[in-house]
Amino acid sequence: MPLREESPNASPSPNASPDMDPSPSPSPFTDTGVGVGARTASRPAARNRVSRTRRTDLVVGGLLSLLAFAGLFPYLFMFVASFKDNEQFYASYWTPAWPVHLGNYAVAWEKVSPYLFTSFVVAGLATAGALVLATAAAHVFARFRFPGRNVLFGLVAALLMVPSITSLIPLFILMRDLEILDTRLVLIIPHITGNTVFGIVVMRTYMAQLPEEIFEAARVDGAGGIRVFVSLMLPLARPVIGTVALVTVLGVWNDYFWPLLTVQTDEFRTIPAGLAFFANQNAQQWGPLFAGYALASLPLLLLFTFLSKWFLAGIQGGIVSGK
Amino acid sequence: MISRKASPGRRRVPWGVYLVLLPTFVVLAVFAYYPALSGMLHSFYEWRPGFSSPFVGLENFVTMLGDDVWWESFRNVGIIFIWATTLMWAFPLLAAELVMSLSSERLRFVFRTLLILPLAFPAVVNVLLWQFMYDPRDGVINSFLRAVGLDGLAHNWIGDPDTALAALMTVGFPWVASLPFLVFLSALQNVPAEIYQAAAVDGAGRLRRFWSIDLPMMLRDVKLLLVLAVIAVLQYGLQAHIMTKGGPDNATQVPVLRMLDAAFLDTSWGYAAALGTVLFVLTLGVSVGALLIGKRGGKGATA
Structure with missing residues (x-):
């Protein structure tokens, strides 16, 4: 804990918790092991310090609460308003209203569930496709030496420099020529390509730093190439596989323009384009509208709750890779 | 063996291995x-998908030079960039400093989680909620102004060309649930405790410590954030498309929307491909430029 301003030389400080009674623990001054006399003498100073720490925490915590509240306010408003009918929405605009109208969620589910279903299908298949292609290719790039390895890898990495938005128009024409516009397949393919590229680059780095001895040992034991990949590499690479999977899911959940342009059939829309359409169709129906937003948010919220570490790595990876 | x-x-x-890579x-x-190559190639054609597309040389790029809406979109992108690298960094920076000023690890964890929680919502939900915040009749902002007696200030924020762009950029306020916050926070966490202790022994105050220790420690990350900001701003489009469609009166026009309009409204596919190529070259230029500057800076530092 580098930032304890109040006790500069107290790195192993036992009074890290501001609620702790300072007297049994040595004050920052006595850390260095001064005599008993010094300890008793510094007691008021220690108490003073702790109360200053607590005061800093209160002020800082207050300011942070304000920032957190400002950031979360739209979502809080959404949750509260999603249980109101329109009458309650206007009558008690700022406060929760009784009785709650769970029916809003039933109405919204009818409209939003097809988008959720398509999003699950697209995210699932895109993740599966990208992981199959990327793990195999990354494994080969990381653990084999062969002519053309660096050139081929450079060709893959170069694609990271091409932002998806610049290929949008030609990719659209290609899909038109292939006659797969307005299908779920057209939504899946760009996420497979994009995340295969991103996946190969990050996985190769990760796989290359695994110690060679493990693989040598497996080969001595008679494991073939495929066996080494499946029962050794894949389990070892689980963290980076998880990150790539989350980047893919986040990408599907945040990609707006591609589904907007390529898909007309309502149930083929993924969440972003679908929800924007839903918002236009249900303008001024505030309760069901907010219930729909909440339902669309639920899957990512669950991911964030249960996989928060991977989730954050996914966000950083996704943004850094330019998606 | x-x-x-x-x-x-x-x-x-x-x-x-070649079989695996195939x-x-x-x-x-x-x-x-x-698609990437086809886009660049067709920048030089009058692209009529499904029909014969005549080669037109640089005509699309000449059209672009005279395209007022395109240039207006770059003025807006410039404003968005300045906003994105000042205000939209100031709040995350403040939040990161505040979090690190807390004395207990548990409090830090709680506030960090609360501050980044908005990241767990889909971007489109964020934009749609802010569209509601700005709703002239029922939105939170105007309702609040009326509730506190400032009816005169109530305003059609995204319908007025004077305020539309600022309203778009305010989406997500205070922008703490963002990559800059995560980057600033991890940079501060990586400052060795000894440096702070030494500074405290020398009697450096909180502000002095910020200027002399925290900011220099973050400089490397700021360079990366700057490059990412340029790339992100060149691709800016979600908010504008949902909330204003580039209007009113092109006040929120951005390059991506201009490119999509060229393709899907004007069906000038070749022109749209040319605009996409220009965006690509700009992005590439920024990335490569940053890489070169970073390399030179790195060499200078080690030499």
């Missing part, structure tokens, strides 16, 4: 390399 290890140079070529490269060739 031993002989293989002894002479890696004469190791036989593992032909199987599917990946087939997919990338069709859906990544081909």
Whole structure:
């Protein structure tokens, strides 16, 4: 804990918790092991310090609460308003209203569930496709030496420099020529390509730093190439596989323009384009509208709750890779 | 096996690897390399998909030079960039400093989680909620102004060309649930405790410590954030498309929307491809430029 301003030389400080009674623990001054006399003498100073720490925490915590509240306010408003009918929405605009109208969620589910279903299908298949292609290719790039390895890898990495938005128009024409516009397949393919590229680059780095001895040992034991990949590499690479999977899911959940342009059939829309359409169709129906937003948010919220570490790595990876 | 290890140079070529790479490269060739190259190539054509497309040389780029809406979109992108690298960094920076000023690890964890929680919502939900915040009749902002008696200030925020762009950029206020916050926070966490202790012994106050320790420590990350900001701003479009469609009166026009309009409204596919190529070249220029500057800076530092 580098930032304890109040006790500069107290790195192993036992009074890290501001609620702790300072007297049994040595004050920052006595850390260095001064005599008993010094300890008793510094007691008021220690108490003073702790109360200053607590005061800093209160002020800082207050300011942070304000920032957190400002950031979360739209979502809080959404949750509260999603249980109101329109009458309650206007009558008690700022406060929760009784009785709650769970029916809003039933109405919204009818409209939003097809988008959720398509999003699950697209995210699932895109993740599966990208992981199959990327793990195999990354494994080969990381653990084999062969002519053309660096050139081929450079060709893959170069694609990271091409932002998806610049290929949008030609990719659209290609899909038109292939006659797969307005299908779920057209939504899946760009996420497979994009995340295969991103996946190969990050996985190769990760796989290359695994110690060679493990693989040598497996080969001595008679494991073939495929066996080494499946029962050794894949389990070892689980963290980076998880990150790539989350980047893919986040990408599907945040990609707006591609589904907007390529898909007309309502149930083929993924969440972003679908929800924007839903918002236009249900303008001024505030309760069901907010219930729909909440339902669309639920899957990512669950991911964030249960996989928060991977989730954050996914966000950083996704943004850094330019998606 | 031993002989293989002894002479890696004469190791036989593992032909199987090419078989493993084949599917990946087939997919990338069709859906990544081909569209990217096709887009650049068709910048020089009057592209009429399904029909014969005549070569027109630089005509699309000449059209672009005279395209007022396109240039207006770049003025807006400039404003968005300045906003994105000042105000939209100031709040995350403040929040990161505040979090690190807390005394207990548990409090830090709680506030960090609360501050980044908005990241767990889909971007489109964020934009749609802010669209509601700005709703002239029922939105939170105007309702609040009326509730506190400031009816005169109530305003059609995204319908007025004077306020539309600022309203778009305010989406997500205070922008703490963002990559800059995560980057600033991890930079501060990586400052060795000894440096702070030494500074405290020297009697450096909180502000002094910020200027002399925290900011220099973050400088490397700021460079990366700057490059990412340029790339992100060039691709800015979600908020504008949902909330204003580039209007009113092109006040929120951005390059991506202009490109999509050229393709899907005017069906000038070649022109849209040219605009996409320009965006690509700009992005590439920024990335490569940053890489070169970063390399030179790194060499200067080590020399």
